[in-house]
Amino acid sequence: MKRTIELKHVGPRQHVQRLLEELIDRLEEKLRRVSPDATSVHVVFEENGTHKLYRTSLTCHVPPGHLVAAHDEGRDAGRTIRSAFAELERQLEKQKALLRHERQLRRSKRMRRKPPASGRASIRPQTGLAV
16 A cells, blocks of 8 residues: 655654554555555645644545545544544445445345235234223
8 A cells, every 4th residue: 555644834743653654554454455556545634833723634545446535623633633544444434335235235135025924013902991
């Protein structure tokens, strides 16, 4: 997997770099069945010093020619990075499900099920009268 990490307006912060590498490794593990030469991840992490805001933008190219992107912005650097990666992983799972045609498979299974023979269940009214 090709990796590109950009740190904009961020001083030498080893923990940010280490966290990004760790999360990209986890992402790479999830995409292990996809051709490593055909996938790439581009990460942009930037800090706005005036407002103390952090922004994480992720772009992932996966075959066959799909682009998956996610971003997050907030005041906690670690939380914005993890949140953006969680969103990207969710979208990649959705993309993998589309490629496997899981929706059509679930639909065809529902269509093959037979409806109940009687239709509605019979309900007997209960009387509260003692005899």
